[in-house]
Structures are given as C-alpha cells and as structure tokens.
Amino acid sequence: xxxxxxxxxxxxxxxxxxxxxxxxxxxxxxxxxxxxxxxxxxxxxxxxxxxxxxxxxxxxxxxxxxxxxxxxxxxxxxxxxxxxxxxxxxxxxxxxxxxxxxxxxxxxxxxxxxxxxxxx
Numbered sequence: 001x002x003x004x005x006x007x008x009x010x011x012x013x014x015x016x017x018x019x020x021x022x023x024x025x026x027x028x029x030x031x032x033x034x035x036x037x038x039x040x041x042x043x044x045x046x047x048x049x050x051x052x053x054x055x056x057x058x059x060x061x062x063x064x065x066x067x068x069x070x071x072x073x074x075x076x077x078x079x080x081x082x083x084x085x086x087x088x089x090x091x092x093x094x095x096x097x098x099x100x101x102x103x104x105x106x107x108x109x110x111x112x113x114x115x116x117x118x119x120x
Contacts, residue, residue: 004066008073009047015040035083039076046072 019036022028028036046053046069057068 005047005050005053005069008069009044012040012043012047016044032084032087035080039073039080042076043069043073 016037019028019033019040023030023033046056050065053065053069056072057063057065060068060071062068062071
C-alpha cells in the first residue's frame with residue numbers, strides 16, 4: 001500500500017514540474033496552470049499525509065485510505081477538466097461570433113467595391 005502512495009506522490013511531483021516548465025516555455029497560460037498546480041499540490045499532500053487519508057477514508061465511508069485518495073484525486077481532476085471545458089465552450093462561441101462578423105464585413109466590402117465599380 002505504501003508503494004501506491006509513493007507512486008501517487010511521484011506522479012504529483014512530475015505533474016507540478018511539468019506544469020511549471022510549460023508555464024516557463026509559455027505553452028500554458030497562468031490562469032490555466034493554477035488549477036493544475038492546485039490539483040497536483042492536493043494530490044501531493046494527500047499522498048504524503050497518511051493520517052489525513054485515514055480520516056478522509058472514514059469520512060467517505062471506505063475502509064481503504066488509497067481508495068479515498070483516488071476518489072479525491074479523480075474529483076479534483078474532473079473539476080479541472082470541467083473548468084477547461086467551460087473555457088473551450090466560451091472560446092468556440094467567440095470564434096463563431098467572430099467568423100460571422102468577418103463574413104458580414106466581407107459582404108459589405110464587396111458591396112462597396114461593386115457600387116464603386118458601377119459608379120465609374
């Protein structure tokens with residue numbers, strides 16, 4: 001059982017380092033990296049603090065502290081993914097609106113060009 005907690009701790013450290021290096025290279029924006037860093041930090045704390053895991057397992061009604069850790073980790077990652085899905089949905093709506101505005105402007109520009117060509 002201790003080996004599983006060690007693997008989760010190493011995974012959380014790798015996640016934190018990976019997000020920080022991605023921020024440094026500007027592959028991920030700061031506002032998105034905060035969620036991932038927070039999830040990695042929560043995972044690291046839970047993997048290293050066994051008494052907290054036991055209390056969490058008792059609160060969740062399971063006898064296995066690793067199962068409680070897995071449930072909290074899964075929930076944290078679902079929250080992060082949900083937030084990113086909301087952001088992607090907003091960007092998609094903005095993209096559609098922008099494409100429609102560009103199409104209207106192109107139509108108006110063509111209409112002005114035709115009007116100018118007929119006027120000459």
